[in-house]
Amino acid sequence: MIVLRNVSKTFHAAAGPVTAVDDVNLNVEQGQIYGIIGYSGAGKSTLIRLLNGLEKPTSGSVTIAGKDIAQAKGEALRQARLKISMVFQHFNLLWSRTVSENIAFSLQIAGAPKAAIKTRVQELIELVGLKGKEHAYPAQLSGGQKQRVGIARALANNPEVLLCDEATSALDPQTTDAILDLLLDINRKLKLTIVLITHEMHVVRKICHRVAVMEAGRIVEEGEVLSVFTHPQQPITRQFVKQTAEYSSAETPFNPELIDRTAGSVLKLTFVGQNTQQPIVGELTLKYGTPFNILHGKMTQTTNGTFGELWLQVAATGSALENILADLHAHAITTEVVHD
The missing domain is CATH 3.30.70.260 (ACT domain)
Known part of the structure; x- marks a missing residue:
C-alpha cells in the first residue's frame, strides 16, 4: 500500500545542509494502523509531508497504492492527494463555519453535488459521534469534539490513507483514549490505512499494528507492536516503552x-x-x-x-x-x- 525506498530529505539552511529524513525504507500494508514514533526533531513530520506530496524527497521513491507521489505533479498530484487525507494536531478548522460546513468544505472543493454533500456530511457526523452538534461552531466545542470534526472532514472524500500528525498530543489522556478508540473503529469499519505520527508510546500501544522508531532522521527499530514492546532493541525504544508504565497517574511506576x-x-x-x-x-x-x-x-x-x-x-x-x-x-x- 505504502512503500518508501531509500528516501532522504535534505533542507539547505544558512548554517549548511540539514538531513531531516535519512535513507528511510518502509512498508505499510493495506488496512494497517502504522505508528511512527520519535521525539521532536526526529524527522517524523517531514516524513509524513513526504507521504502526501507536500515535500519532495531529495532522493528515493514514495509509492502509495501504486502511484509514485514523489514524481506526481499538477493534476496527477491533486488527484493522488484526494485519496490521502490528513488530521492535524491543532485541528485546523474554519472558525467561521459550523461543524457541518467544516466537514462539507473538502467536498465542495472536490466539486461534489450539493445533495451528495448533504448525505455524506450526515453520514460522517454519525460516524464520529457528533450528532446534535451539526450547527455548532468550533469555539463551542471541546478539544475532543474539534478533533472529531477534523477526522470527519478528512474522511469526506473517501480516502485510502489517513495521515495523523500528532492528532492527540493537544488532548488530555481521557479524550486521547476516546479519539484513539474512534480511529480504531474507523479502521475496522472502513478498512482504512492509517499512518500515525506521535511521540507517545501509549498511542502506539493502544491502536497500532506495527511501529517504526525514528531518531535523527533514521528508522532505528521497526516491527509488530507486541514484539517491540516485549523486546525493545534500541535505548530510545526502551525509553519509549517505559513511558507506558508512567502514563497513568493512578499507577506508581515500579522502581x-x-x-x-x-x-x-x-x-x-x-x-x-x-x-x-x-x-x-x-x-x-x-x-x-x-x-x-x-x-x-x-x-x-x-x-x-x-x-x-x-x-x-x-x-x-x-x-x-x-x-x-x-x-x-x-x-x-x-x-x-x-x-x-
Missing part, C-alpha cells in the same frame, strides 16, 4: 532500585499471549520448594495481543537459579536477571 537486594535474586519475567494466563509462579514454588516474592506486576494490551511483566525475588543462586531460568525458558517466558 527496581528500591529493592532489598540482600533478600535474593531479582528476576524480571515477560509473558506473551496465553502465557499470561498460566500459573507459572505457583508451579515453580511447588517444584523447588522455594517461595517467590512478587514485587510488581502489570498486564498490557496491544492490538497484536497481551503481554505481562512480573518482577520476582527468589532466594536462589548458582545452579538452583540456573534451573529456574531453564524452566522459565521452557515455558517461552523471557527472563532477565536484574540482580543476583
Whole structure:
C-alpha cells in the first residue's frame, strides 16, 4: 500500500545542509494502523509531508497504492492527494463555519453535488459521534469534539490513507483514549490505512499494528507492536516503552532500585499471549520448594495481543537459579536477571 525506498530529505539552511529524513525504507500494508514514533526533531513530520506530496524527497521513491507521489505533479498530484487525507494536531478548522460546513468544505472543493454533500456530511457526523452538534461552531466545542470534526472532514472524500500528525498530543489522556478508540473503529469499519505520527508510546500501544522508531532522521527499530514492546532493541525504544508504565497517574511506576537486594535474586519475567494466563509462579514454588516474592506486576494490551511483566525475588543462586531460568525458558517466558 505504502512503500518508501531509500528516501532522504535534505533542507539547505544558512548554517549548511540539514538531513531531516535519512535513507528511510518502509512498508505499510493495506488496512494497517502504522505508528511512527520519535521525539521532536526526529524527522517524523517531514516524513509524513513526504507521504502526501507536500515535500519532495531529495532522493528515493514514495509509492502509495501504486502511484509514485514523489514524481506526481499538477493534476496527477491533486488527484493522488484526494485519496490521502490528513488530521492535524491543532485541528485546523474554519472558525467561521459550523461543524457541518467544516466537514462539507473538502467536498465542495472536490466539486461534489450539493445533495451528495448533504448525505455524506450526515453520514460522517454519525460516524464520529457528533450528532446534535451539526450547527455548532468550533469555539463551542471541546478539544475532543474539534478533533472529531477534523477526522470527519478528512474522511469526506473517501480516502485510502489517513495521515495523523500528532492528532492527540493537544488532548488530555481521557479524550486521547476516546479519539484513539474512534480511529480504531474507523479502521475496522472502513478498512482504512492509517499512518500515525506521535511521540507517545501509549498511542502506539493502544491502536497500532506495527511501529517504526525514528531518531535523527533514521528508522532505528521497526516491527509488530507486541514484539517491540516485549523486546525493545534500541535505548530510545526502551525509553519509549517505559513511558507506558508512567502514563497513568493512578499507577506508581515500579522502581527496581528500591529493592532489598540482600533478600535474593531479582528476576524480571515477560509473558506473551496465553502465557499470561498460566500459573507459572505457583508451579515453580511447588517444584523447588522455594517461595517467590512478587514485587510488581502489570498486564498490557496491544492490538497484536497481551503481554505481562512480573518482577520476582527468589532466594536462589548458582545452579538452583540456573534451573529456574531453564524452566522459565521452557515455558517461552523471557527472563532477565536484574540482580543476583
